[in-house]
Amino acid sequence: MNISPAAPIITLFVGALLTYLFGRTYPKPKFTGLFSLLFLVIALVELLNLYPGGGRVTYSLWGAQTFLEANGLAIFLGVVAVGLGILVLIYDVSHMKDSPGLGRYYALILLMIAGAIGIGFAGDLFNLFVFFEVMAIPSYALVAFRKEKWEPVEAAVKYTIMSISGSLLALGGISIIFMYTGNLDLNTLAQSAANMDPGMAIAAAGLIIAGFGVKVAIVPLHMWLPDAYQAAPSGISALLSGITSGAGAIAMLKALAILLPTGTHPGVVLIIFGIISMFVGNFMALVQKDLKRMLAYSSIAHMGYVVMAIGLALNYLPIAGEYAFRGASFHILNHAVMKGGAFLCAGAILQSIGTSDLHEMRGIGRKNVLVGVAFAFFALALAGVPPLNGFISKFFICKGGVDAGGWGIVAMSLLILNSAISLGYYLPALNTILFSRDISERAEKARPVSAWICVPIVVMVILTVLLGVYPEFGLKIVNPAVQYLMGFAGGL
Amino acid sequence: MNLWQLYIAAIVILLGIGIYCLISRRNLIQLIIGVEVIAKAVSLSFILAGNLQGNEQIAQAIVVTIILIEAVSTAVALSLIVAAYRHTGSLDINILKRLRG
Amino acid sequence: METGVLLALLAILVPIVLGPFTYLVEKISAKARTIYAVALGFITGGLTLSLIPYITEGTVESFMWIPGAGRIAFSVCLDSFSVVVAIVAGVIGALVLLFSIRYMKPASQEYSLSRYYWQALLFIGGMIGLALTSNLLVMYVFWEIIGFCSYALIAYYYHKPESVPAGIKAFIVTRIGDIGLLAGILILWHATGTLNIFEIMSASQAGLISFTLLGLAGAGFLAGAIGKSAQFPLHVWLPDAMAAPTTITALIHAACLVNAGIYLLVRSYPIFAALAWWPTALLWIGAITALMAATIALTQWDIKRVLAYSTISQLGYMMAAIGVGALLASQFHLVSHAIFKALLFLGAGSIMCMTGGIKDLHQMGGLAKYMPITRITFIFGLLSLVGIPIWTGFFSKDMIMSSLLQGGAYIPLALLVIATFFTAAYSWRMYWLAFQGEKRTSTEVHESPPQMTGPLIILALGSFLFWLCISPYTASMAFSLPVGYHIMPMSLAALIQHSFTSPIIVVTVAIIVTLIVLTLKWRATVINTYQKPSALTLPLFRAYWIDIFYNRVIVKSLLSFCQQFRRLQTGDLNYNNLAIAIGLVIFLIMLFALGVY
Incomplete structure (x- = not known):
């Protein structure tokens, strides 16, 4: 079947509209969720039909030509986003069932996923920015979805202001590129950018790193993240950590890669700040008392791994690019699975005991065995214990570091060190949940977990193990992305 | 002095004002205004770019889209501010400090 | 496939794959579960013993594991070193499981014995796998699996106050050593383009690895072995690991896991002997x-x-x-x-x-x-x-x-x-x-x-x-x-x-x-x-204060540093925006500096 690269995005846009209308006219929460799920499944089928890439669609936006391009990277990001989206929607059928206005909720989720897919598909910088905003704006509203509570609103206000100013900075960077090249098409931009004024290229690179870096949560720009992840509904936390930060990293990569021929060195900055991010994320996570906040800080650390890998790839492209890109892409996929799963577990626990305070979770894993055991898998995978999936992607990133040689080896060693440090909070959390000495009062009275919640968690556990024991399964969609990136960043 | 240098100066000044506003103002509405000022700086920069490159069509399309996106995100931000006001009864961001550490 | 390879694979997979079914067999009866687990242990022990006639030189057979990235293979190697370590794991494992029938009976009131047997079997399989493979990455995977089993079994009696911290300590301390090992493996892979230990050996003997890289890798392997085999200065986890059930101590902390480091060093000795x-x-x-x-x-x-x-x-x-x-x-x-x-x-x-x-x-x-x-x-x-x-x-x-x-x-x-x-x-x-x-x-x-x-x-x-x-x-x-x-x-x-x-x-x-x-x-x-220890025996009694030093100085100062560091997350929006601005300035300065030099 031959379908247009725009099909998955259009499907989701239409789906968002219809879901919203459906939710208003037929206010039965369960069916709204399942109705929106339908569109995600269609989008997934369309994406798999587009595999392994090729095809480009041009359309005009107020007179400007823009492109959508189906390539390995786009399909990779799309599959990750839609796949995680499907699991989260199944989960939310039960998790969100008591909230009003679910039509809006699901419609926003579909929009957000459409934006994430669009970041992959965007063939020019302007489109990239538009889809970046399409992804970002719904997420502001989603973080504050439970606006009758204080924390979500506070987190959303901080997130919104920081994120908008961040994306405007990135747009400023794009405008500088446009100012010197008059061209935004990613396929030809690098050639036109090659004779850009170096000073201006530096300014553009700095603005782009800082701008997209807010979404990726590179360290000095990360302040919104713990608040937002902690306060958002758990499904949204899973989507934010699994999709938006990964998509943000890919947006940054796409925009930075074209500045390579100008003689700037964004790679070095990314390596250094990636390392800083891992340390800060892990150190802060060590002293957290709230499970969701702890996972949020660990997301910063994990995005630090990805950012470092991207930096290695950009800076040492011919020698280290392949494994660094592979590690980064594979880690985005794995992070979506394992951190998404961990957030879903945290949400399930929160729902059954009414708090995400780690101390109150003592022994909950012995009451809700499935959630507890699943959390153990995710925590170990996040800590990079083989043969679970987190290890394999970190291993590839490290291979990229070694291939780069010199400082790359130092960077890689620091990554492994951080992996060891992260055990310092994953293991205590795991032991609190499963092997505490006593069972807390709340856990004693915990409500059972519905099947809608169990199914996605079990699927994610299976994926966690499968991607680790048989990485080829994930490399099937990662490798085309790597090929595309090598060609994109290197062949220009 | 060229006209475009004036433009650049305007962009930089607007950007500076916006960032300063984001750092120093404690009122939520003022923060939104700061964000808007940055948005205007970026729009101006695109207009200048289109003019310099003789590619005004794209620049115009981009600026229109930026305005659209800005409108939507400002609407969302304002609705959040309303929600925050319902909780706190004030627009001061000093009160929004429950989540930290 | 050769019979020897088949037996080796069975010896690895039988305990790992069939082990978790202890939970299912428990549904029939507790006794059936115990018999099942011990029988698995004895089958595994028998399989390792049956490898003796197949001892040959070098790698016997490889199975592609990750063809999509670096063509990483799961290779089985049956030589005397590997088979002997596998037999030690299999046979002592079987004996320990037999011993456990009676020894673990009192624990069944409070703790799940299925978990005990499953993790013990996983350990045995992991140890045999570690011994029998000649691919360093696969070896590292098993290396961590046995590390995980060690952690989980040390923390087995979770109602006791000392168990869980001891387990966590064991895992983290050995993992600090593993930083080196993993880095070393990666460096050797980079330098020789292969993960097969025999090919790396010949590359090293032919002088194809630069001395810097070889030195780094050697230090890394040494660190890994020090951690796993509980040598100074990373020995502190082993005494605490005695919180594990004594049977497990006999199996893991005496006969098998701690030998993994020694085994690794013996295996890799020809690689690094030039240093x-x-x-x-x-x-x-x-x-x-x-x-x-x-x-x-x-x-x-x-x-x-x-x-x-x-x-x-x-x-x-x-x-x-x-x-x-x-x-x-x-x-x-x-x-x-x-x-x-x-x-x-x-x-x-x-x-x-x-x-x-x-x-x-x-x-x-x-x-x-x-x-x-x-x-x-x-x-x-x-x-x-x-x-x-x-x-x-x-x-x-x-x-x-x-x-x-x-x-x-x-x-x-x-x-x-x-x-x-x-x-x-x-x-x-x-x-x-x-x-x-x-x-x-x-x-x-x-x-x-x-x-x-x-x-x-x-x-x-x-x-x-x-x-x-x-x-x-x-x-x-x-x-x-x-x-x-x-x-x-x-x-x-x-x-x-x-x-x-x-x-x-x-x-x-x-x-x-x-x-x-x-x-x-x-x-x-x-x-x-x-009576109290005298001035002469006090340092011995306190194990030369090494453990205390690690706890009081390193761990404690790290945690208090983190607590201080938390203050940077003020929750103040202006401050957060300032961080963005500062970040932007730092990025620009760095990029400028890099562009100039």
């Missing part, structure tokens, strides 16, 4: 650890902690042996130590099980009368540990000592000789306190049932007789190493002649100490130790 400092570092770390741990063992009161420090000390001997290139001696001692230390731990387990969980030597005493079989087998283990001829430990230790002498490493040799002295001293002290003297506990004590004494007797015979197998053992080992590192086959007569004609330091020291102890009856000094 001058590498063997020397091993030699010194081993010798220092051996002496340090032996002195600490002298003052401990928990019988399991005495044995734990003894294990650290004995691993130091093996490390030192590798340091002078005596790979055979180190492997020989590895096997003999695995047997006698598993025996000693199971003996301690037998005592604990029958006295209702007493591990404090203060409260033991006079058990000889009540537990004759445990006592005799315990003595066999001690005789082997101390190195009295003609127990296996004598031959293996003597081989290490004489190779150090031949290698001209006189100061490390002296350290080891002193350590031998202390070994004899703490061994007999422990024996005396536990079995002789008057009975100090009020519990009713009687001999353990046959499921427990059976494994004890088998292991006691092993520790007594294993040296008789030296000839086939060395013959099979002869050509498992590349050119230049061949181990010469050794006949039994040669072994006896060698051991009794070389300056028999071990024997002399050990016998003298033993005699002294026996004549003085150790009483006056030992039983009076209810």
